[in-house]
Amino acid sequence: MDIKAFFKLSYGLYIVSSSYKSNQSGCVVNTLSQVTADPPKFSVTISKNSFTKKIIEKSGYFTATVLTKKATMDLIGEFGFKSSESTDKFLKFNTKLDENNIKYVTNHMASRYSFKVIDSLDLETHIMFIGKVLEAEILNNDDVMTYSYYHNVIKGSTPKNAPSYQKEPAKKGYICTVCGYFLDSDKIPDDFICPICKQGTDKFKKI
Template sequence: MDKNVLRQLSYGVYAVSTLDGERAVGCIANSIIQVTYDTVAVSMNHTNFTHECMEKTKKFAISILAEDTEMNTIAFLGFQSGREKNKFEHIETITVDGLSIVKNAVGYLICELVDKMDTETHSVFLGKITDGAVLSDSKKPMTYAYYHEVKKGNSPKAAPTYLG
């Protein structure tokens, strides 16, 4: 297979947040799709601490990141683990339903975890959307292509789209 064909798939860039007890945890994910009018799916690596906490907490939020998101925010959330760091200490957030939302986001979704499907490396979590709001009409949501081409970002091994 020509792996480059996978680079032609389109995504956004999101922060998935949940709780470790009362502590805000989460990570960056590009692999979010709307499955039905009120259901989304997210592919989460088994080794991510967020995976463990989503399963325990059974709810999560998705912050739809804006093009002007600071690369530091993506570095905090996407390149280190909540096992060792309080990532959200460094990020401006608002709290909705007990979950931390990136304040600079274009909008957010609050989801109840309803199902899970496993692959060797990732679980696909299904979330039923219980709430959501637009936070900015003027900001543009960041696409995965924009993240790579304009922001010059890259993705770690845990991302499902990592091609080496």
């Protein structure tokens, strides 16, 4: 099997969030997609290790927003590489509440949707949730962020919990031990800050 063939698939980037009692959670996903038109239903695949999966299961509802190309690494670092169990990821960003009182980020989002979970499928490492659309709204008309733009232009990486995670081939440089960002260089400047998770050089390992 040539797993490079998987790189030919195209995706967008989204934040899926949910809330249950006092718990708010949210994470970056690339696996949101519309699966039926009438009534409109979407699927999303969430890791069993993620806090967002637990909160969606408890509440039975989730919301999703579509990232535009202007979305910052700060936002992707917060929602794509940290756990909502230990961090209030929404604190630094502008947010609104949907009809189910679930928070969603509004900074650099093209659209947003609210869902009721109507089914789920156990995929061993991940759960696929099927959500019926309750609300949908366009937030702005900027170009949307694609998965390939994130990898090829912004040079972002994908953590192990993402279903599309691929082991990187061995290369030389510096790797951020917090988020996996790879700096392709023989030297790392003393004041270098990880563009994804904002850590300093003390968190980088030479490989």
